Amino acid sequence: MLGAGNLLHQNARPIPSKRAAVSLLAVHLGSRWLLRRRSAWLATMAVILTVTVSIAVMGVMQGFVEVMDRQIRANESDLTLQAGLGAEGLEDSPGYRNYVRELDIVTGIAPSISGYALVTPQSLYRTNTRLQESFPAQFDGIEWDADAHLGRLPEKSLHRRPDVHLKAPPLAPSERGTGFLTPSWRERLAWQGANMIFGLGPLPLPPTDTPPVGVVVGQELAYIQGLSAGDGYRPGTFLTLSIPNARGGLVGKIRVEMSDTLGTGIYEVDRYNCLIPLPFARRLTGFSAKDGSPALVSAYRISVQPGSNLDADAKALSDHTGEPVETWVHRRQHLAKGAINTRNLLGFVMLLVQILAVFIVYASFSTLVIEKRRDLGALLGIGTQPRQIISAFIFAAIFCCVGGGLIGWGLGWAILAGLNPFSALTGFYFFPEDFNYSAETPISFNPIVPLLYITSMTTIGVIAALLPAWRASRIDPVAILREGG
C-alpha cells in the first residue's frame, strides 16, 4: 500500500486532530517568520510603542480618577441632612442627634458648619502685589472624631494628628497637619507650661485671641489664588478672615495664622474648602447658642449600612426628619463623572492611536508576504492548505500583538513607576504643585488598563493581518515554481 498511510502504520502514536495539526504548523511557521524577519520586528515595535504610550498615559489618567474618587469619598458622607429652604440651620443638640439615630439605617452622624470667608492678608505681607486683594474661601467646620467615625478623613489622606505634648520636639514641616499648633501658639503654650512648673509670673499676652488652639489656616487659601507655596504665605503669615453675612455686612473678622501644611491635612476635592474645628466655625458664622436658642449647624453628615440603597435611605431619612437629604452621588457626582468622562475620552483617543499601529502591522505583514512569496509558493506546492498559511499569519499577528503588548505593559508600568522618582531627582514636575495640592503625579497600576489595550491591540492587529494572510494563501504556486530559483 502506497501513500501517506504507510507512515501512519509504522507508528502507533495517535494522529493529532486536524485542528491541532494546523495549529502546530501555524505556530511553527508564524513564530519563525516573526523571529527571523525584520519587517515583523517593526510590527512588534509598533505594538510595543503604542501599548507603552497608552498604558503610561492612561495610568496617569486613571490615577487622577482614583485620587478624585478617594478625595470625594474622603470628603463626603453617604448622606447629608441639610437645613430646609429658608431655615438658618439645623439644631445642634444631643437630643436632635439621638432623634436622627433612631432611624435604623443611620450608623453615624457628624455635624457640619459651612460658610465663606474673605481672606485679607496683613499689610506686612502686602509687598507682593498679587496678595493685596482679599479673596474668598469656603470653610467646613467639623467634629474630628465624629467625622472620622463616619469614614471621612481616612488616615492615608491626613498628616499626623495634633500633638500637644509640650515637651515634644517640633514636628518636621511635612508632618504638621490639621490642628497643629502654629509657631506663635506653640511658644505661648510652652510659656504656660513653664509657668505652671516654675511659677514665672504673669505671661505675655496670647499672640491673638484667635485663632484658638488647634486652629490653623492652611496653604489652600494660597492655592485658591493660584499662588504657589512660599509665594508670600509662608508659615507664620497672619491673615484676617472677614466673614460676610447675607445682608452684605460682616459677621466678624478674625486673625489667623498660616500653617506650613494644608490646613486640613487632606487633599481637597475642589480646592475651595478648608476644614476647621466646629467651635471655630460656629463663632465665624454666628451659630453659637444665644438667647435660649440652641446652637446650629449647617448640616449633618450621615453614614448608613454599607451596600444599602442610598436613594431609598435618603428618602427614609428625609421622611423621618422633614428636612432635605442628599446622597454623596448627588452632591459630587459631577466631579466624579467629569473625571471619568475625561478619562474615557482620553482612553478613546488612545484606542484611535492604535489605528496607527494597525497600519504598521498591515504594512509589515504585507511586506512579509512579499518577502516570503517564494516560500509560500513552495509550501502551497507541497500541499500545505491555504488555511494553514492563514493560520500562520494570524498566529504571527497574535504573537506579535500579545508579546509586544506584554512588553509594552512592562515598559508602561516602568515609566509610571519612574515618573515621581524622576521628578524628585530632577526637580522637573509634570503637573503644577497647586494642581492637586501635590507635585506628585497620581498614578494607577490598575491591570484593567493594560489588559484592555493588549486585547484591543491584538484584536485590531489580527484584523490588520487578515488581508495579507488571505493574499498569502492565494499565491499561485505554479507561478512561483516557474520563476525558479
Next chain:
Amino acid sequence: MSALRCLDIRKGYPGHEVLRGLNLEVDAGTTVAIRGASGTGKSTLLHCLGLLDTPDHGSIEIQGQRGDNLGPAARARMRARNLGFVFQAFHLLPDFSVLENIVMAARAAELPLGPATVEANRLLARLGLTGKADRNVTTLSGGERSRVALCRAVINHPAVILADEPTGSLDPATAALVVQELLALARDHQTAVVMVTHDPAIAAQCDREYQLVAGVLA
C-alpha cells in the same frame, strides 16, 4: 491499480495549446523520464500531474482516485499525502533547518510529528546527511540541498514523485549521484517517479523514457 494515470490531457494558454490529448500511466515502483525541447510543455504537464494546475480537458487519477476535479483544499490534501515534489530549484525554506524542511511536508499532510521526525532522520542517514539535520539549508551545497529536497519528497511515502529537472543546477557527477539516490528510494518505497530532464544519460536510467512532442508523449 496504477499509481498515476492520466487520460486525454489537454492544456493550453490563449492562442497556444501545449498539451494535446496526452495519456500516461505509471505503475507503482516504475520510473519514467520525460524529455523535450524547452517550451514543449514539460513543466505544464508536471504541474497538471501534481494537481497544481488544472487541465482544460481529461482526467488525472492518483492511486485510482480522480484528482483533477477536486476542490482546492482536497487537491492540496491529495498533493500533500499522495504526491512528492522535487522542484527544479528545490525551493527549500531558508528560515528552517534541514530537518524542519523535511518534516514540513509531513506537517503539511497533517501527519504526526514524532514518526515524521524519525523517518526524516532515517532518510538523512541514508543520504549521507547525518549531522546536518540542524543546519540551516542556506549553508548547504547544491548537492546537499538536492538530497534534502529528495528527503522532503519521500518522507510521506507518496504514491508518485514528480521531479522537475532535479539535477539541472548540479554538476554531472553530483547529478548522477542524486538521480541514483532518487531511483533507489523510489524502488525501495515502491513509488512511481515521473522525472522531467534534459539529460539523456539520466533519462536512460529510468524504466521508461518519453519525448514530449507537439503536446503528446512519444
